[in-house]
Amino acid sequence: MPDLYGEAMRFLTALALTWTTFAATAFATPGQPTDGALGFQPAVTPIMEDIVSFHNILLVIITVITLFVMGLLVWVMIRYNRKANPTPSKNSHNTLLEVVWTALPVLILIGIAIPSFPLLYLQDELPPEIDFTLKATGNQWNWSYEYPDHEVAEYFSNMIEDEDLQPGQLRNLSVDYPLVVPVNATVRLQVTATDVIHNWAMPAFGTKMDAIPGRINEAWFEVTEEGVYYGQCSELCGLRHAFMPIEVHAVPQDVFDAWIAAKAEDEYSEAADAIIAEYTAARETRLAQLD
Amino acid sequence: MSADAATHDDHTPSMWDWRRWVLSTNHKDIGTMYLVFAIFAGIIGGGLSGLIRWELMEPGLQVFTGEDTGWGALFGNAHNYNVVTTMHALIMIFFMVMPAMIGGFGNWFVPLMIGAPDMAFPRMNNISFWLLPASFALALMSMFVPGAGADLGFGGGWVLYPPLSTSGHNGPAMDLLILSLHIAGISSILGAINFITTIFNMRAPGMTIHKMPLFVWSVLVTVFLLLLSLPVLAGALTMLLTDRNFGTAFFDPAGGGDPVMYQHLFWFFGHPEVYILILPGFGIISHIVSTFSRKPIFGYLGMAYAMVAIGFIGFLVWAHHMYTVGMPVDLKAYFVAATMVIAVPTGIKIFSWIATMWGGSMEFRTPMMWAIGFIFLFTVGGVTGVVLANAGVDQALHDTYYVVAHFHYVLSLGAVFAIFAGWYYWFEKIFGVKYNSFLARAQFFFFFIGANVIFFPQHFLGLQGMPRRYVDYPDNFEFWNSVSSWGYVIMLVGMVLFFAVLVDAIVRRRKGEANPWGEGATTLEWTLSSPPPFHQFSELPKIK
Numbered sequence: 001m002p003d004l005y006g007e008a009m010r011f012l013t014a015l016a017l018t019w020t021t022f023a024a025t026a027f028a029t030p031g032q033p034t035d036g037a038l039g040f041q042p043a044v045t046p047i048m049e050d051i052v053s054f055h056n057i058l059l060v061i062i063t064v065i066t067l068f069v070m071g072l073l074v075w076v077m078i079r080y081n082r083k084a085n086p087t088p089s090k091n092s093h094n095t096l097l098e099v100v101w102t103a104l105p106v107l108i109l110i111g112i113a114i115p116s117f118p119l120l121y122l123q124d125e126l127p128p129e130i131d132f133t134l135k136a137t138g139n140q141w142n143w144s145y146e147y148p149d150h151e152v153a154e155y156f157s158n159m160i161e162d163e164d165l166q167p168g169q170l171r172n173l174s175v176d177y178p179l180v181v182p183v184n185a186t187v188r189l190q191v192t193a194t195d196v197i198h199n200w201a202m203p204a205f206g207t208k209m210d211a212i213p214g215r216i217n218e219a220w221f222e223v224t225e226e227g228v229y230y231g232q233c234s235e236l237c238g239l240r241h242a243f244m245p246i247e248v249h250a251v252p253q254d255v256f257d258a259w260i261a262a263k264a265e266d267e268y269s270e271a272a273d274a275i276i277a278e279y280t281a282a283r284e285t286r287l288a289q290l291d
Numbered sequence: 292m293s294a295d296a297a298t299h300d301d302h303t304p305s306m307w308d309w310r311r312w313v314l315s316t317n318h319k320d321i322g323t324m325y326l327v328f329a330i331f332a333g334i335i336g337g338g339l340s341g342l343i344r345w346e347l348m349e350p351g352l353q354v355f356t357g358e359d360t361g362w363g364a365l366f367g368n369a370h371n372y373n374v375v376t377t378m379h380a381l382i383m384i385f386f387m388v389m390p391a392m393i394g395g396f397g398n399w400f401v402p403l404m405i406g407a408p409d410m411a412f413p414r415m416n417n418i419s420f421w422l423l424p425a426s427f428a429l430a431l432m433s434m435f436v437p438g439a440g441a442d443l444g445f446g447g448g449w450v451l452y453p454p455l456s457t458s459g460h461n462g463p464a465m466d467l468l469i470l471s472l473h474i475a476g477i478s479s480i481l482g483a484i485n486f487i488t489t490i491f492n493m494r495a496p497g498m499t500i501h502k503m504p505l506f507v508w509s510v511l512v513t514v515f516l517l518l519l520s521l522p523v524l525a526g527a528l529t530m531l532l533t534d535r536n537f538g539t540a541f542f543d544p545a546g547g548g549d550p551v552m553y554q555h556l557f558w559f560f561g562h563p564e565v566y567i568l569i570l571p572g573f574g575i576i577s578h579i580v581s582t583f584s585r586k587p588i589f590g591y592l593g594m595a596y597a598m599v600a601i602g603f604i605g606f607l608v609w610a611h612h613m614y615t616v617g618m619p620v621d622l623k624a625y626f627v628a629a630t631m632v633i634a635v636p637t638g639i640k641i642f643s644w645i646a647t648m649w650g651g652s653m654e655f656r657t658p659m660m661w662a663i664g665f666i667f668l669f670t671v672g673g674v675t676g677v678v679l680a681n682a683g684v685d686q687a688l689h690d691t692y693y694v695v696a697h698f699h700y701v702l703s704l705g706a707v708f709a710i711f712a713g714w715y716y717w718f719e720k721i722f723g724v725k726y727n728s729f730l731a732r733a734q735f736f737f738f739f740i741g742a743n744v745i746f747f748p749q750h751f752l753g754l755q756g757m758p759r760r761y762v763d764y765p766d767n768f769e770f771w772n773s774v775s776s777w778g779y780v781i782m783l784v785g786m787v788l789f790f791a792v793l794v795d796a797i798v799r800r801r802k803g804e805a806n807p808w809g810e811g812a813t814t815l816e817w818t819l820s821s822p823p824p825f826h827q828f829s830e831l832p833k834i835k
Binding site for chain 1: 350351368369370373439442446447448452454455458459544545549550551584585586587588589590591593615616617620623624627628631632634635638639641642643645646647648649650651652653654655663666667670671674675677678681682683684686687689690691751754755756757758759760761762763764765766767768769770771
């Protein structure tokens, strides 16, 4: 039996903490979920910034519509209940009203479509200048990555099991051999799979692309902030679907160059790991001093 | 008219005669069997969702641990979690909502509302029903035979995407599931033929197509969707079956096939299917709103043709479930536009319901409470549908809990609320006894609060990026997941109250009236006794 009392107390504590968490969304660490948060993870690519601002518009529209319908329902329940209005009217037509509630939603939808289509085409059409290509392959149950332009051989990226987690690593999100990309570089992502369909998804980038055996799908992203970003497989792929996360480090160009040179020598290079570890430690110290 | 029915020589067979049920050709008995079947399937489907919420209450593996000790031995591992989510969906769709709405309420009230003595093909009606338990048995069996390797059951999601459903599941579980869905499909197609024939040919004199009650309209549109979409599913399922067993490669890239082709076929069925689940609910809600406002339906023709429009457009929007498969961008743009168009007829329906109440003399009897709850919750599910229709935003939300929240708002809180609204609207008519409205209202409040606590936080999880179909999640998704699981507990209390209502009605047996709702209830079923005579309308009613 689950400990119901403990559960209830933990729930109440969490509830009390929520309101502080609401405010804490502003302090959310980019690239990973925040407990109790209500909206998107912070955006770190131009695409995700556009998704967030478009969603903000949509959220206002749908909230207004829902409150409007709720208001109408409350109003008719107060004004037209049996006590307030014992004799019902018999009207069942009003052409003008019907035309209005057909035409008005059409106008709202057109208003939504105007920002929607440019966003769609921005995501889908690769920019003319691509810095390099990155290939991700979904397997049951891990990702493997290649940097064909840098002649890095395919390496596998597995989730860190719970018992092997180091301080600072995140359960179900951290991997052994992450991806590394330079900040402000335009990366072409090619996605495919070897067995069943997977999906390479990175919430902070606004990237989500099916990895389908026999196909290569393309997407692109340009990370504008240094940091570590986590994503997860987003197409059901069997037993360990929940345990094949994605980890991307966005680093300055010189760190990337050193890393990729080491990787080109040996795709599981310890030197490459050391470069990233050293850079991450330095960055954390720097950030700590800023605080 | 009720006098005619009452004087008719009524030779109702005994309730305890097995032949009355197994060999039934009576639309009301068959309707009752469908309703009982739906309740039974609903208990299993709802129980499975309890396992899901139990597992997701905390991060880490609690239920589907895969260990030999404790609960793990009973429930298995993460694969079995996938089996549970898959079967929860299939059972709720094919064995709970569809049998309740089309088989149950449709069988009961389409003939009564159009003034017909029975369905057009009473024996086919019998086989339509009895195929379902066979289909359900196959589906349940599939949970207990090998699916992927030594793991039992099929855990590839109700959409059955290959290659996970072909090379990804080598055991017989998937084959049983394919056969189960084939049989369920045959059952529905036969039912659809029966309803179309009945509605087109057996309306009472004077009941023109534009005088038909809206519930009959809704069932007519629904069964056309079934008739046109299910053969496509049957084709896709057969191709899966031959890919699995006979060496074809329809969906196998190694043999020149294409897994995405399956998704197009599946959703060509799957999108109309979700309208199949909700359209009869639209009809039910219209009658309830009109009855308890004591007003005729506002904009009857607009309501009827809005459903026709929803059904028609429903066939043209399937690939909005597949925005991330790598479709050409212009094709995605088309599906965005077509999908958003659906919001227009849906809006007409919502506003017409409110306009029906406007100026009315509303009475908040139990069915009306469910109906008002439906209208509000369906609006919430509808507007998030508009968000998801935009492929640009869907890129962030696809396959996250936002989608789960959206479709549970339209189905778990939309279709299911409509079913309960109809259940309490027609309970007295069907069973001839009254129910305890205090308990029934209490059930409504527990359901309304519980369902919102379960599903509203899932919007937040989805926005934060939590993917669907995850047995375990990163620790920072914990808070809203635990809230959601507590919501399940609230809803469970509502479910207990539902059975309390049943037990109370059975024990007290307070005799029902022919028309408990008064002057607002104008359709033909209220002119008959409660329950109606075994055979009704031996003299056809005339509609002015």
